[in-house]
Amino acid sequence: MTYISNDIVNEIRSRTDIIEVVSRYVNLTKKGKNYIGVCPFHDDHSPSMSVSPEKQIFTCFSCGTSGNVFNFVANFEHISFIQAVMLLGEKLGYNLSNSNALIKKDDYFEIYNLANKFYQNSLNTSLGKNAIDYLKQRNIDKETIKKFGIGLSVQKLSLTDYLKNKKYDINKLMDIGLTNDNGNDIFINRIMFPIYDLSGNTIAFSGRIYNTKDTSKYVNTKETEKFKKGKILYNYHIAKEHLKKNDTVIIVEGQMDVIRASTIGINNVVATMGTAITKEHKAIIKNMTKRVILCFDGDAAGEKATTSAIAMLEDTDLDIKIVRLPNNMDPDEYILKEGKSGFCSQLDAAYNLIDYKMELLKKNKDFTDIKDISSFVSSAIKELVNEKDSIIIELNLKKIATSFGIDYNTILERYNEYKKDKKEVKKKLDVKKSYNRYSQAERNLIYYMLKDVTVLKMVERKVGYFPTKSIRELSNEIIYYFHKYGIINIADFISYISNKEELYDPLMDIIAMNIKDDFQIKEIEDYILVINEYHKEMKVRNLNQKLKEEKDPLKQAEISLEIMKIRGVKDDDTRN
Ligand SMILES: [Zn+2]
Known part of the structure; x- marks a missing residue:
């Protein structure tokens, strides 16, 4: 660990102009007291980053990345804060280290890139024949293999040995999730799906068994400094390219769902990789599009995931639609069975948010039973209290009235009652x-x-x-x-x-x-x-x-x- 005293850090900072340094990386335009430019830390289309010569800090008002000149360089160059201090210090003539190795760029991406190529090569050796056959059986053709960088890990070809020969430190390989504590490969005899970050760098793998029985169908790279499931969406960098204006993003659970959809020419799909949608996902999605279709697995877990995704995304101005696939199928299985036309008609028939909520409320209710009807009507009206669009409210209230033969005024009265209750609750929220x-x-x-x-x-x-x-x-x-x-x-x-x-x-x-x-x-x-x-x-x-x-x-x-x-x-x- 390198240590540089705070006084020196401050001295280097005060002798460095953030405008001059940031300009080396990004075009800046003066606007009032500050300079603005396109933010390099998210997929920025309009200049969202502001740099203040007075305060010597930068801020992106879209993705929130902020800091001083060292943070900017560290983020941009993928180096640590202290390395950025050294880099800028040496430009000013400070002799801060005896070894230049410390300033070497973080080689995480480099290693993962090599690993990705290594696995792809392994698939094309004679050892990969069974795996290719397996993929063919599952309707994954050569083109798709190439497009998603699908590879293979085999016992006989050790990735760890290969990288050690390239002089990468074994501790680093353990650290970034490619090698286990015994110095062996983490992934053995699995079909390898590379996972990319938002910019398209390989940062992790998901390995699937193919010809053996194993308790875990998929093994993913552990979370590392760069691979945090809650901060990335699988296939983001490709989906983004396929989005036209006003286009919809389809959100699925698994990477196989994404890959399968691409085989029928649907590319605007991202996967959460089985985690719940996070705040960070929300920000990424909002930046991508105004419309989403949640198309999670058709099973009970998928229904739960849908509900939690709705809760996370509901307070945005995103137009949210929901697809629930029949017979517990996931999108991969559904597309294999019903083809493109089947899947597209599911997308076309997606529920809008309020209809979906109504459907959920109807679940497990027996509408020949007066008690069930009454409980459904109450909860449906309660749900409508949260709706803002007055037309949607009126239409739904009318629908409830006619469906169950209840006088519209009775329904409306109940709605007003709940609305009043909600206001009371709001008072408490003061x-x-x-x-x-x-x-x-x-x-x-x-x-x-x-x-x-x-x-x-x-x-x-x-x-x-x-x-x-x-x-x-x-x-x-x-x-x-x-x-x-x-x-x-x-x-x-x-x-x-x-x-x-x-x-x-x-x-x-x-x-x-x-x-x-x-x-x-x-x-x-x-x-x-x-x-x-x-x-x-x-x-x-x-x-x-x-x-x-x-x-x-x-x-x-x-x-x-x-x-x-x-x-x-x-x-x-x-x-x-
Ligand atoms: Zn930004």
Whole structure:
């Protein structure tokens, strides 16, 4: 591990101009005080990245990647933060290391690329005959094999030996999931499907058994620094190329579903690789398209996955449609059985969101039973309360009325009742609103603490406690940094916490919020008030909880007194 003191890091940073460095990689245009350019860290079509010469930081308002000049170079060159410091330092004439090897680019992609080619070659040797036959049997032709880079791992051809001969470090091979602890290949006798990141680099494999019985049909590379299932979608880089304007992305579970769809000429398909849709997936999908079709496996697990995907995607303006395949089939099996026309008619007949929810509610209900009818009608109306489109609401309410021979006014009355209930619930959610106000205030404060020592000192003096852990720690670090170095600026503070993920990530979120740069002292006072009030509220809430659980009347009285004290105390100490 290399260590470079903070003073040197800051010195190099202050002698380096972020505009000049970023311009080497990306075309920048001046816009007001800042420069803007196309972000190299996501699939950007309009300039979403802003670089500030004043603050010496960059921010992408689309994907959220932010940081100082070192972070930019590290991200771009796929090197570590410290390597980026060394790279830029050496350009300025600093002699920071005796060994250039440290500056060598991360060879993860290089190794995986070689491994990918190695497996593809193995498939084409005489040892691959059975595997090719197996693939043929499953209607995977040569063209598809090539398109998806399908390969083969065999016992007789050791990938580990091959890479060791190329002088790659065995520890690295273990680290990135190609070699096990005994120094042998992880994948043996499996058909290999390479997994690519969003830019099309090979980052992992999925290996499938083909002529033996094994308890695990698929083995995937373990999660590594670059392979995180929750952050990639299988086939993204190909699907994206096939998307025309207003096109739909079809989301499936498995990579075989993607590959199968491609054999019938459907290429706008991505797979979650069996994980639930994450926040990161959501951001990727939103960037790709406005329309999605969820086409998960037809079994119960697929239904569950559909429900959770809907919950994740529902609050976006994505147009969501749902396909549920019959007889527990997955898209791969369905296409094999019903062909292109069958699959396309499933896509054409996809449910829209509200219809799908209605269908779900109908499941396992016996509509000759009055009780079941009543329970369905209630839950269907409740679901419609969440719908925004008034036409959809009216049409569905009418449909319910006619289907079950209920007077429309009765249905409408019930709808209005539920709507009123929902408003009541919303009132209770005001607690949440006060959280949002608080959360905005704490993030603004952190940002201004890094801009202005006055704010830093005010926070140090007046904020009793930040209830949010990451913010509390950020604030402590900023204050500590200021007392240690006697000065504070955002770009150097970023360097200082760059190896502390638990602080770095929240700070990047704050930077990407695009908080306005100028502020009034009055605003700062308000933020501090909001935070101290929120902390009080939290304390009272906790005590109330304790009170509920406490049986001893004496102790109950004590707690009540404490609550009264907190409520009664004027918050003079938070005002000037
Ligand atoms: Zn970006």
